Amino acid sequence: xxxxxxxxxxxxxxxxxxxxxxxxxxxxxxxxxxxxxxxxxxxxxxxxxxxxxxxxxxxxxxxxxxxxxxxxxxxxxxxxxxxxxxxxxxxxxxxxxxxxxxxxxxxxxxxxxxxxxxxxxxxxxxxxxxxxxxxxxxxxxxxxxxxxxxxxxxxxxxxxxxxxxxxxxxxxxxxxxxx
Numbered sequence: 001x002x003x004x005x006x007x008x009x010x011x012x013x014x015x016x017x018x019x020x021x022x023x024x025x026x027x028x029x030x031x032x033x034x035x036x037x038x039x040x041x042x043x044x045x046x047x048x049x050x051x052x053x054x055x056x057x058x059x060x061x062x063x064x065x066x067x068x069x070x071x072x073x074x075x076x077x078x079x080x081x082x083x084x085x086x087x088x089x090x091x092x093x094x095x096x097x098x099x100x101x102x103x104x105x106x107x108x109x110x111x112x113x114x115x116x117x118x119x120x121x122x123x124x125x126x127x128x129x130x131x132x133x134x135x136x137x138x139x140x141x142x143x144x145x146x147x148x149x150x151x152x153x154x155x156x157x158x159x160x161x162x163x164x165x166x167x168x169x170x171x172x173x174x175x176x177x178x179x
Contacts (some may be wrong), residue, residue, distance in 0.1 A: 008066050008112040010042045017074050031080050038065045091137050093144035101149055
């Protein structure tokens with residue numbers, strides 16, 4: 001007989017933690033204030049969806065705060081972290097980036113695509129399909145990989161779309177000249 005798991009709640013707060021949370025409630029940083037309100041509401045028996053409604057956030061955010069408090073403690077729970085992925089660079093290694101540079105030279109039509117203009121999404125799709133990268137990646141990952149090659153997407157987009165004849169400039173020469 002399956003049932004719902006019990007609501008997630010913080011463990012009982014120590015007096016020191018409670019005091020630090022009370023101070024955090026008066027913080028000028030709204031991130032800290034919300035985290036503190038989340039922890040207190042959870043300790044009082046609040047259910048994640050109701051806490052989320054009260055704080056104007058997602059109930060998974062409430063669960064994440066409670067879990068982080070339990071796993072890492074109050075200091076870490078009240079410390080803002082980057083929400084950005086930290087592994088994007090690993091998805092397109094140095095060899096993949098150089099292969100990406102070569103991929104951008106011919107028109108997408110040479111690979112059977114119905115356009116002369118590369119988009120970040122198309123670069124990501126073709127890079128994966130052609131085996132240049134091991135897994136599907138986001139447009140932003142492609143943009144970052146190109147940045148590591150010294151290319152800015154605006155340059156490449158303008159360069160490729162301005163040469164519909166298929167005669168393309170050498171990307172490495174373009175970046176070296178600063179054009």
